[in-house]
Amino acid sequence: MSLIPTLAETISRARADLRMGLPVALGDQLAAAVETLTPARLADLRALGRPVLALTGRRAETLKARAYDGTLARVILRPEADLAWLRALADPAGDLRTPMKGPLATERGGDVTAHRAALALAKSAQLLPAMLVVAAPAPEGLTRLAPGPALAQLATEAAMHPVAAARLPLMSAERSRLHVFRPDDGGEEHYAIEIGDPPRDAPVLARLHSACFTGDVLGSLKCDCGPQLQAALAAMGQAGAGVLLYLNQEGRGIGLANKMRAYDLQNQGFDTVEANHRLGFEDDERDFRIGAALLRRLGFGAVRLMTNNPRKVAMMQAHGIAVPDRVPLIVPRNPHNAGYLDTKAGKSGHLL
Ligand SMILES: Nc1nc2c(ncn2[C@@H]2O[C@H](COP(=O)(O)OP(=O)(O)OP(=O)(O)O)[C@@H](O)[C@H]2O)c(=O)[nH]1
């Protein structure tokens, strides 16, 4: 029956629920995001059973909590644990000011599929990956998911559909078209800027640009995104042909709010990679299959990829796009981005 939501559609609802502060049912567990939880909902969840706080292994490492499940830790709540305590475990902003939150006891053994699904959902909703999970039947009206299939679906590539396209003359290239793509799972829209009329049977000059509101729009000096965006468009304009994908994966996939949390940690002395880890994220949470899918949808099978990031090259190749050529995209350093560029070169393997 086509009017019943599909698994992908139900996941989209679950994302929206978590962002609103509503718990979702994952099999026989209820899961709520600590970031959006209210005192009333915390009290009601506690009344249903014995909740644990699911954290990523990254966050657990900073908190010195044992992650018995590898990339996941389940912190046991003490009787006096309140929302402020949970928030302090979820959000590293106050780690240096109030370092002693523990010692934290963590659970071992048992099935953690629901906890893993809960953390994957939090990340895909661009919330802090800290989820309160309690074994309890779902009250009427909550979104329900089977945790195993939900996890598998989250790892599945959403089909991207072209929605609209129009001519858009740019300063760097007058003959340009902007295409808008929409995934079938209610996720973010992404854009392709096609410059000139690149032939489909030859490698196209291409850039996979990840959204950076601060760099692209505001001209932030902290990163190299704005100048890279302009330089890529200028090079394509000069060459007379190219394709720039503008992927809405702000902050390497963690979203602008979490990126600002990461910047706050960077102001406390951590580098860009450490900041992501302290928040509970991997250094790069982007899904590069989207870029490959868009290139394919536009008819391109081979690219001359403008990037300094060898991972992007490897990801394109792994997802069926040939990369016969890598074109470096070096932009000027300034006192604010020097540390960031050094970390990308030193820790993330960028060729700068
Ligand atoms: N989490 C996080 N994201 C950042 C930070 N600085 C910039 N970004 C994001 O990083 C992304 C920029 O990466 P890109 O320039 O597309 O790619 P790259 O991996 O640096 O590789 P290149 O192709 O060589 O530029 C954007 O989504 C930015 O919002 C940071 O300190 N923390």
Ligand SMILES: [Zn+2]
């Ligand atoms: Zn940036």
